[in-house]
Amino acid sequence: MSIAVSYYKIGNVLYAQGKLEGALQYHHKAKSIIQTLAPDSLQFAQLYHFFGETYMRQGKFEACSLYLNSGRRIGRAQHHDSPILLSLTAYSGWVLHLRGKSKEAKEKINSARDRLHHQ
Numbered sequence: 001m002s003i004a005v006s007y008y009k010i011g012n013v014l015y016a017q018g019k020l021e022g023a024l025q026y027h028h029k030a031k032s033i034i035q036t037l038a039p040d041s042l043q044f045a046q047l048y049h050f051f052g053e054t055y056m057r058q059g060k061f062e063a064c065s066l067y068l069n070s071g072r073r074i075g076r077a078q079h080h081d082s083p084i085l086l087s088l089t090a091y092s093g094w095v096l097h098l099r100g101k102s103k104e105a106k107e108k109i110n111s112a113r114d115r116l117h118h119q
Contacts, residue, residue, distance in 0.1 A: 004033035008047060020054050027051055045075040046084045052091055061099050068092045086112045 011026030027050055034044045048071030055064035068091050075085035093108030 001033070001037055004030045004037070005043075007033070008043070008050075011050065015050065015054060020058055023054055024051070027054070040074060040077060042075070042082060042084060045071045045082075045088065047071075048074065049084055049088050049091070052088070052095075056091070056095060056098075061095055064095050065092065065099075068095065086116050089115075 007026045007030035011023045011030060014020075014026060015023035027047060031044075031047055031051075034041065034047060038044060048067045052064045052068035052071065055061070055067065068088050072085060072088045072092065075082060075088060089108055089112040093105045093112065095105075096102075096108060097105035
């Protein structure tokens, strides 16, 4: 698992540097390991969060939505009110807004906000 964490961290550094394709490559390497060893883990949900953020920055909203929603499913199954799940929900709302689906966006963002306030 430590190799997956290393790939994940390298991907995060590349993301912070704006090297989005490189970030995706390392995050995919981490994904292939974590998916085998810990597919229901919070780390896996967090990795999907980074995929979603990266694809959003690239303007690839379909891929972004896919990863954010998958991350939310993983998070809901094991970690009901974790900060990463709330963030995935809020980002999903933002992507809906960017795609012109304001009503659905507002519902998602409000849902994340409400859960955060009830923690």
